[in-house]
Amino acid sequence: MGKAKGKITNWKLYNSALKQRGSLTFWMDEKAIELWNNTERSGRRGRSHTYS
Structure with a gap:
């Protein structure tokens, strides 16, 4: 972040x-x-496919 051009x-x-x-x-x-x-399962280990 650059310097401010003046006093805030x-x-x-x-x-x-x-x-x-x-x-x-x-x-x-x-x-x-x-x-x-x-909703499909891949059958493999790992994180779930549910998105926040």
Whole structure:
């Protein structure tokens, strides 16, 4: 992260701007939501195929 160009005086505004910088919104259709959980078993060891 680079140096600030000036002294920050409004920390509330600065913090909210930093939060908005990492904001990401995306839309999923119903078919993608249905396929989100994998119900098939692979028969092999390892982590589950359930996504958070």
